[in-house]
Amino acid sequence: MKPEVICLMMSSLDGGLHPSKWTESPDGGRKEWTALYQKAHEELQGDAWIVGRVTMAEMAKGKPHPPQSAGAVERPHRFADRKAGSYAIALDTSGKLHFTQPDIDGDHIVVILGNSVPDRHLAELAADGISYIVSPSAEIDLAAALDVLGKELGIRKLLLEGGAAINGAFFAAGLIDEFHLLVAPALDGSGGQPVVTFEGGLAGRTQLSLLSAETKDNGAVALRYKVHTRRG
Numbered sequence: 001m002k003p004e005v006i007c008l009m010m011s012s013l014d015g016g017l018h019p020s021k022w023t024e025s026p027d028g029g030r031k032e033w034t035a036l037y038q039k040a041h042e043e044l045q046g047d048a049w050i051v052g053r054v055t056m057a058e059m060a061k062g063k064p065h066p067p068q069s070a071g072a073v074e075r076p077h078r079f080a081d082r083k084a085g086s087y088a089i090a091l092d093t094s095g096k097l098h099f100t101q102p103d104i105d106g107d108h109i110v111v112i113l114g115n116s117v118p119d120r121h122l123a124e125l126a127a128d129g130i131s132y133i134v135s136p137s138a139e140i141d142l143a144a145a146l147d148v149l150g151k152e153l154g155i156r157k158l159l160l161e162g163g164a165a166i167n168g169a170f171f172a173a174g175l176i177d178e179f180h181l182l183v184a185p186a187l188d189g190s191g192g193q194p195v196v197t198f199e200g201g202l203a204g205r206t207q208l209s210l211l212s213a214e215t216k217d218n219g220a221v222a223l224r225y226k227v228h229t230r231r232g
């Protein structure tokens with residue numbers, strides 16, 4: 001069964017995604033806004049969180065280290081831990097990510113890949129104690145991957161935590177149930193990437209309706225939307 005997907009993002013008023021580049025406010029700064037995002041993440045009580053390859057690369061800083069003798073490599077998936085309290089999931093189509101441990105702050109790592117990923121990379125993940133799912137196609141089939149996560153790992157609530165490319169792909173595929181945006185009283189001003197990007201845009205594909213708007217600490221605002229996918 002497909003998990004419920006909640007997209008959780010934090011942005012400046014002009015859609016910037018990097019608190020390190022934002023203006024400060026008398027109400028707070030990077031440290032406070034990062035803490036607010038972390039608190040929102042914890043309050044949602046997801047079974048797992050998922051990010052794109054670029055975002056995961058900020059946390060996974062390993063170098064390639066395929067094992068000398070790989071032996072048989074399991075496809076289409078291998079689960080090193082089916083009873084983890086929480087999962088950290090990365091979409092890494094061609095296997096560019098390398099890890100130094102099987103978890104991120106205690107959350108067991110699962111990597112989702114395209115089917116052109118070489119065996120030596122899967123062998124490296126297996127030797128590192130990391131779980132993986134190989135899509136049936138060269139590009140990752142997001143809906144199929146979510147089904148596997150629900151069926152094999154019992155994931156019921158998945159927090160989609162960016163970046164913009166992954167968010168756009170999930171929106172376009174009609175897989176997001178709710179969009180939660182924390183807006184900080186800050187400006188980026190550098191014309192950087194917005195919260196969601198998708199080639200050709202999302203007009204005609206997606207509709208949002210407001211569930212709640214709440215003021216938070218440090219001058220931030222929390223907006224929650226129900227996501228509707230337009231069909232036909």
Ligand SMILES: NC(=O)c1ccc[n+]([C@@H]2O[C@H](COP(=O)([O-])OP(=O)(O)OC[C@H]3O[C@@H](n4cnc5c(N)ncnc54)[C@H](OP(=O)(O)O)[C@@H]3O)[C@@H](O)[C@H]2O)c1
Nearest residue numbers: 009010017052053054055091093161162163164165166169
């Ligand atoms: N403010 C926030 O709330 C927040 C949250 C998360 C991240 N961020 C920031 O966002 C930035 C990264 O965002 P990003 O948009 O550049 O990258 P991203 O979404 O983190 O990763 C994009 C990459 O994921 C891979 N991918 C796999 N399947 C995909 C699919 N179906 N559609 C698109 N990509 C797919 C591709 O890797 P390949 O290129 O290898 O094929 C793609 O380049 C980071 O700097 C991070 O700090 C901010």
